[in-house]
Amino acid sequence: MRVLVVEDQVKMAGLIKRGLEGEGSVADLADRGEDALWMTAANHYDAVVLDVMLPGIDGFETCRRMREAGDWTPVLLLTARDAIEDRVAGLDGGADDYLTKPFAFAELTARLRALVRRGPMER
Numbered sequence: 001m002r003v004l005v006v007e008d009q010v011k012m013a014g015l016i017k018r019g020l021e022g023e024g025s026v027a028d029l030a031d032r033g034e035d036a037l038w039m040t041a042a043n044h045y046d047a048v049v050l051d052v053m054l055p056g057i058d059g060f061e062t063c064r065r066m067r068e069a070g071d072w073t074p075v076l077l078l079t080a081r082d083a084i085e086d087r088v089a090g091l092d093g094g095a096d097d098y099l100t101k102p103f104a105f106a107e108l109t110a111r112l113r114a115l116v117r118r119g120p121m122e123r
Contacts, residue, residue: 001025001116002044006036006062007051007078012101016049019105020112031055033062040066045073046116049108052079052090060093067094074115078103 003020007013008031020027028043030036033054040048048066052059063075074097077090082100090098096118097111 001046001112003027003112004030004036004039004043004045004048006030006033006048006054006059008032008054009051016105016108020109023109033057033059033065036062037065037069040071040073041069047074047076047112049076049078049112050095052077052081052086060090063090063094072120074118074120076108076111076115078108 003025005013005016005027007016013029013031017027017029028039030039034056036048036050050059050062059077059079063077066073066075075095076097076099077095078099078101080101087098096115099108099111
C-alpha cells in the first residue's frame with residue numbers, strides 16, 4: 001500500500017511513516033496542504049492520511065480541492081479536533097474516514113486497510 005501522510009508535526013509524521021513502513025507499506029510525507037495537492041496530482045496513492053490543522057490551506061480544504069479535481073483517493077482525516085461539527089464537516093467535505101488524536105496505531109492501519117479494500121469511489 002502506498003500512503004501519503006500529510007502532517008505538519010515532524011515527530012508525528014515520522015512515527016506514522018515508520019509504522020506504515022514497518023508493516024510493508026510505502027509512505028511519503030507532506031507538511032502542507034498545497035504540497036499534498038501537488039503530490040496527489042503527480043503520484044498514485046492508495047490512501048491519504050490528512051491532518052486537519054495544517055499551515056496554509058487546512059485539511060478540510062485540501063480534501064475538498066482533491067475531490068473538485070476528480071481525485072477520489074481514499075482520505076482519512078487524522079486530527080485532534082474531536083467536536084461532532086468537525087467530524088461532520090470533514091466527512092461531508094469528502095473525507096472517507098475521521099480518526100481523532102491520540103489514536104492507537106493498530107486502529108489507524110486497520111482503517112487504512114478497510115479504505116483501500118473499498119478503493120477510490122468515483123463520483
